[in-house]
Amino acid sequence: MTKSENEYKKGLWTEEEDKILLEYIRVHGRKHWNRIPKLTCLKRNGKSCRLRWVNYLSPNVKHDNFTEEEEDLIIRLHKLLGNRWSLIAGRVPGRTDNQVKNHWNTHLCRKLGLIKQTRKQRLPSKSNDSEVKRIQTAPSSSNCGNLSPISDHKGAEVQGQGSCLDGFEEFNVAQWEGEKHVDQSLLFYDDHNFVVDSPELMEFFDGFDPVDPM
């Protein structure tokens, strides 16, 4: 930790700081975040500035509540991708990885019945011991089962419940345009969305529009 690093402010952003950051981005664009504290009077490090923009200030970020459609999409994507929040967020328009991660850890874990203990429920009461605190604040992501990408591709139930994937049908990959061979068992289709059960395949299919199998 250098001395200059200690001079950076931490914690919540003020409106004034937001204005400064927005002005920097307006002039210089979204790059060279580490130059911001040098070129502006902002006492924030580059990472903090980038995070503030990406998670809050960007006009692409939605700030309203998650819809049921978004939640359903996140649940299905999480089943396929695990805790790869950036990949999931990339497929939920207007949502950031942080938003998706937080929403998963707070709302969806509980909704799916995956949460066992809250971080505060783990606390042996009235203990301020730092060691104990570290244990009790174990991340909610690990509390909720940390769904890794499923190993069996046949639309197995999500841990703890199965409703979110009910109604899935295997999708005939022959209806896709493309040249590469794809294991059909990796693809599913529900009423509204296509689902690809592999990050690599997700990337591969990014360039294609699904053909409605109906």
Place this chain on the structure above:
DNA sequence: AATGTGGGCAACCGCGGGGTT
């Protein structure tokens, strides 16, 4: 009304990858 508890979310931390020099 005061205090405790839990939920929700913004922000930080540590690490790794990619690009540049």
Place this chain on the structure above:
DNA sequence: GAACCCCGCGGTTGCCCACAT
């Protein structure tokens, strides 16, 4: 090829607020 810088990611923490006791 090594060193450095920048960026992005996932996990973790801190703070605030609402609600319960």
